[in-house]
Amino acid sequence: MALIMHTLHVDLGARSYPIYIGRDLLGDPALLARHLTGRQLVIVSNDRVAPLYLGRLRDALDPRVAVTEVILPDGEAHKTLESFEAIIDRALAEGHNRTTTFLALGGGVVGDLTGFAAACYQRGAAFLQVPTTLLAQVDSSVGGKTGVNHPLGKNMIGAFHQPAAVFIDLQVLQTLPEREFAAGLAEIIKYGLIREAGFYRWLEENLPALLAREEAVLAEAIERSCATKAAVVAEDEREGGVRAILNLGHTFGHAIETAQGYGSWLHGEAVAAGMVLALRLSADRGWVPAAEVDALVALLCRAGLPVLPPADMDAGRFLALMARDKKVVDGRLRLVLLRAIGHAVVVDDVDGQEIDALLSGAVAL
Amino acid sequence: MALIMHTLHVDLGARSYPIYIGRDLLGDPALLARHLTGRQLVIVSNDRVAPLYLGRLRDALDPRVAVTEVILPDGEAHKTLESFEAIIDRALAEGHNRTTTFLALGGGVVGDLTGFAAACYQRGAAFLQVPTTLLAQVDSSVGGKTGVNHPLGKNMIGAFHQPAAVFIDLQVLQTLPEREFAAGLAEIIKYGLIREAGFYRWLEENLPALLAREEAVLAEAIERSCATKAAVVAEDEREGGVRAILNLGHTFGHAIETAQGYGSWLHGEAVAAGMVLALRLSADRGWVPAAEVDALVALLCRAGLPVLPPADMDAGRFLALMARDKKVVDGRLRLVLLRAIGHAVVVDDVDGQEIDALLSGAVAL
The missing domain is CATH 3.40.50.1970 (Rossmann fold)
Structure with missing residues (x-):
């Protein structure tokens, strides 16, 4: 039953x-x-x-x-x-x-x-x-x-x-194998980052119980994730506006997946590394404190997720792959950044130079 | 301009x-x-x-x-x-x-x-x-x-x-080649049959002008056809109900097209022969006068359209092909028949015997 x-x-x-x-x-x-x-x-x-x-x-x-x-x-x-x-x-x-x-x-x-x-x-x-x-x-x-x-x-x-x-x-x-479980956690963390600061803090606290796969905690994390996504989708079923915030980390992530060949990085792993890049870009603009980047890196590490893009991917490679992304509108790259933890925004003014600076920084992280 | x-x-x-x-x-x-x-x-x-x-x-x-x-x-x-x-x-x-x-x-x-x-x-x-x-x-x-x-x-x-x-x-x-032009007329005639008796009578009168491809008459026939279809579609965008009447002649027609190989009969030609079958079935049930079957056959002939299915297609072949049609719901064949000229209905109680009788009749037409 x-x-x-x-x-x-x-x-x-x-x-x-x-x-x-x-x-x-x-x-x-x-x-x-x-x-x-x-x-x-x-x-x-x-x-x-x-x-x-x-x-x-x-x-x-x-x-x-x-x-x-x-x-x-x-x-x-x-x-x-x-x-x-x-x-x-x-x-x-x-x-x-x-x-x-x-x-x-x-x-x-x-x-x-x-x-x-x-x-x-x-x-x-x-x-x-x-x-x-x-x-x-x-x-x-x-x-x-x-x-x-x-x-x-x-x-x-x-x-x-x-x-x-x-x-x-x-x-x-x-x-579920550990690596795939962690990939799912990356998306759960994403929901906290884009719209639910309280949920994000809850995740930082409850990560051990999640990693132990305790059913009640899992059920709550899944329910809050689905509810957050459902609220965003209900506002924008066909992805014309706010729904784009669900793509935090995804534009970078898709580039990683494409470059490495589908299936070598798991989707959630690529998104994890992509979210770190997006948060760093947000911190570089002074929108979130640099300490939040460190906190996210720490959380993802505890979850067993990658926090850096593949070493062989430089800014040029990212830009070339991202130019083909569905999020490109009339030649302008659209990226999801954070104004604060729990508050995602879509920007279309990130240029090659900013990506360049970001990725030389990423390697030194 | x-x-x-x-x-x-x-x-x-x-x-x-x-x-x-x-x-x-x-x-x-x-x-x-x-x-x-x-x-x-x-x-x-x-x-x-x-x-x-x-x-x-x-x-x-x-x-x-x-x-x-x-x-x-x-x-x-x-x-x-x-x-x-x-x-x-x-x-x-x-x-x-x-x-x-x-x-x-x-x-x-x-x-x-x-x-x-x-x-x-x-x-x-x-x-x-x-x-x-x-x-x-x-x-x-x-x-x-x-x-x-x-x-x-x-x-x-x-x-x-x-x-x-x-x-x-x-x-x-x-x-447009004559054969293709005629195939289009078949669908135009269909709109009259299913919902617009007045338009059907107008078509019988204006067929010579249509065949001469007079622009004003063509424009009117196209506008009335599109308007009829639009009215039906607006009532039922995803084809759950009334929209099915647009398929008058199509279930038979699709079977003909599939049996003959795509492209050997034009879609409109197959629909023309299919409409005659549907109207005969309606006449056999006493819903429309037999004279209306003759009138439709005459109209289609004047338009240069076929009025009989291919000689090699018997009832068994039709039934086998129609069983695969999208209009089949839980094993019951659904067909569009006419209660009167301009009044189509969907029925799901046509059995193999009725199709059998219809097709032995069709050959003798």
Whole structure:
């Protein structure tokens, strides 16, 4: 029997949906059944997650539901149009009509791919998310961003498609490798930095309990993260304005991921190093005290996250890669900086020289 | 200088847009400039349309706009995920960011492909349509349906993505081959049948002027068709209910197109034969007088359209293909029939036997 510890309602008018946070959600037949559209289900997972959790999920399904399982190879390298096509091919070959439901069982890669397949399947099918990494739980659960990578950049092909429900099962975090757990913490820390100073201080205090994966503390951190993201997204569903603050550390981070090849740095790791750069830039402008940079570095280090970009990436490399970023508007690089802890702003006046100074400083950090 | 004969506002809240109908819209710099989002433009066309009209369009563009031209091979066979990818690849390679605008210069294939590429480009870019076939002008101008075909069915991968504006230039119809012009008339006739009995009678009277491609009569037929479709779509943007009536003749039609291979029957031709089947089914149920079937057959014949399905397609073949149609909900085939001329309804109680009887009758027609 599932224990629902928090239910968060993401309020998007006709596209509103619940996020359930708790234990054994995966094995609750009634909870799943309530959110199926028709009598068909396409479960997408990967070859690392499926052996751990697919059985429990399958056992919880009404036997009258026609289920197709698509198991992809694990990893960001497979977040491609080819994988998207593989999902669509299987769903069509097995006769799924547009009242079918797509369920993503996995991390961000599986979620983004499955959501995009659902968005495009016969011009839009229902989508459920069972995120199995901490990062996916606090990031892709809210916002409706779906998509795949392109050799020329991350998430360059995609759609906005809201899930019908998200099931965050805390038990799946117990088997998550340490490095991936830390990558999720990076995004959680981000929510504190951009908008919730109190939450940020709470995280500094409660990091040991989080690292020990105590369920109640995890549930609270996830709930506050999702709520923060939901509040930002509700103000700006299609990313025209305030939503951009969610990209703190991401423009630098995407450049790192692209330069190193998808999958060599985890997304959360690249964001961690990117957030340090953004905070240093903010400190260089006198917006936050230099001591806050040190405090963030200390927090990320305790969480086991990188605080420096790869040694081989100089300002020129960053600038060239960032120029291709989606955040570039009519040739001007847009970056998220902090006016204070808990108060992010978007700027478009950072020039090459400032990045140059920042990165020569970063190496000396 | 452009002559705008009608401007139709498609009312979809934040996604509302104008449809301009007139002469020389293609060559009007101010009209185009008003609808560009940023300073980048991706023009997608095909190798039959581009030589005729791309030059005029290019001449009308502000020279400061960075233009990428993607010219695809002509034909429904190229409405594939590969062509979609080719558009995205070029746009990314040439540095288009998400404030770029995609412009479709061509028929339905170019429009659907370009719209889908725009929908997915960095999760959604602006989209302009310059439909160059009569069918595209009255069909894909309204509704926001975009997508590509799959070997297992038409339009199986796609999105709803509304254009920012549609430019219907009547001059392009003067060079349209007769067969394609007739295919467009099939869709125009459809609008009369499903909802506008008066328009249907007007079409019966004005067919000679339409076939002579008289501009004022064409403009009126296009305006009334787009207005009818817009009214239906405004009631049901995402195709949950009444919008289904737009599919009169389409379920049969899609089966014909799939069976014959994409591109061997034109879409409008398949719809024409499909409408006759739907009207016969309606007459068999006693909903419309048998004389109306004869009148429709006569009208379609005068327009140069087919009125019978291919001789090699029996009821079994139709049923097998229609079972894969998007209009199938939980195993029940949904068809659009007429309660009267101008009054379409969706039914889900047509069984194999009725189709059987219909098709043995059709051959003897």
